[in-house]
Amino acid sequence: MIKPKRAASKIVLIIAVLLFNNVALIYGFTEFWYERFHVYLVVAILQGFMFYAIVITALARLILAKVLKQNPHPKQTRLFAIGTFASIVMLAVFNAYSPALRYMTVTTDKPLDKPVDIALISDTHLGRWFGNRQIKKMVNLIDEQSPDVVVIAGDIMNDTTIAYDNTNMHEQLSQLKAPLGVYATLGNHDYRGYDAEITQAVEAAGITALDSESVLLNDAVWLVGRSDDVDLTRLAADTLLKQVDTDKPVVFLEHRPSMMEEISVLPVDLHLSGHTHGGQIFPLTMLKNWFEPLNYGAKKLGNTQFLVTSGYGFGPVPFRFGTRSEIWMIRLQSTS
Numbered sequence: 660m661i662k663p664k665r666a667a668s669k670i671v672l673i674i675a676v677l678l679f680n681n682v683a684l685i686y687g688f689t690e691f692w693y694e695r696f697h698v699y700l701v702v703a704i705l706q707g708f709m710f711y712a713i714v715i716t717a718l719a720r721l722i723l724a725k726v727l728k729q730n731p732h733p734k735q736t737r738l739f740a741i742g743t744f745a746s747i748v749m750l751a752v753f754n755a756y757s758p759a760l761r762y763m764t765v766t767t768d769k770p771l772d773k774p775v776d777i778a779l780i781s782d783t784h785l786g787r788w789f790g791n792r793q794i795k796k797m798v799n800l801i802d803e804q805s806p807d808v809v810v811i812a813g814d815i816m817n818d819t820t821i822a823y824d825n826t827n828m829h830e831q832l833s834q835l836k837a838p839l840g841v842y843a844t845l846g847n848h849d850y851r852g853y854d855a856e857i858t859q860a861v862e863a864a865g866i867t868a869l870d871s872e873s874v875l876l877n878d879a880v881w882l883v884g885r886s887d888d889v890d891l892t893r894l895a896a897d898t899l900l901k902q903v904d905t906d907k908p909v910v911f912l913e914h915r916p917s918m919m920e921e922i923s924v925l926p927v928d929l930h931l932s933g934h935t936h937g938g939q940i941f942p943l944t945m946l947k948n949w950f951e952p953l954n955y956g957a958k959k960l961g962n963t964q965f966l967v968t969s970g971y972g973f974g975p976v977p978f979r980f981g982t983r984s985e986i987w988m989i990r991l992q993s994t995s
Contacts, residue, residue: 813846
């Protein structure tokens with residue numbers, strides 16, 4: 660993208676890039692995995708997008724030279740590269756901040772007088788880059804769908820309640836309502852030392868936090884919520900199911916899809932989770948398929964329908980490339 664003509668200019672450019680990268684890296688590791696490290700991640704991902712732009716530009720030049728027998732001017736090539744980079748960044752930001760609605764119907768052999776419509780959101784990661792505007796958009800989208808119940812599958816906040824409190828996100832989050840209630844479980848980012856404060860903030864907004872607890876919805880469907888894997892005190896799934904009447908439909912809500920084999924042999928009709936972000940940014944969108952039992956989407960094991968959402972928020976970096984922010988609308992109905 661930049662082509663210095665003099666050797667001295669090239670040396671200065673290389674030194675500047677090395678200094679920038681190492682300063683950003685050192686700055687990030689002074690607060691590993693928290694705010695400063697998130698700044699470094701943004702820098703690193705932007706450089707990744709720059710690499711994608713260079714690859715696309717090289718391929719475009721190759722096609723022009725070999726197929727169309729044209730040799731574009733270097734300035735045209737650099738402008739194309741800059742335009743490609745800007746397009747990738749804009750697409751990644753659009754995917755992060757412009758949620759899509761997804762729909763799915765799940766049937767059960769258990770008796771259910773009328774269908775139950777469930778809105779699933781996950782990984783909102785409320786924080787510095789994701790706050791009141793996105794909460795308001797989420798509330799409006801869910802209100803338009805008129806679900807019977809709303810469930811949140813963990814990572815409600817991005818590590819702390821600091822940004823949530825400082826920007827009064829409570830006012831917007833408390834607008835999230837449904838006839839049968841709004842329920843949430845905590846995710847791994849909610850267990851970074853602020854789990855008590857996050858639980859308190861969620862409850863104050865009118866959302867019921869389910870910590871290895873169950874609730875009977877409209878005397879028809881059991882909703883079981885379990886805390887995240889990092890909670891060493893959480894109960895096993897079969898222990899939780901002893902508290903409910905499994906002759907009725909059972910919806911199991913937790914943050915991660917890591918225990919699919921455990922759940923699939925139990926009388927659970929629908930399992931809802933998030934955590935993976937669907938990989939969030941290419942190539943993790945593909946690589947995570949090797950490490951997660953279900954990285955994204957729906958899969959049926961045994962009699963249990965599993966659904967893993969890519970999430971409504973995005974965590975430490977405001978980009979999605981290969982995935983998109985989303986809300987799932989699920990209709991649970993009986994085959995009879």
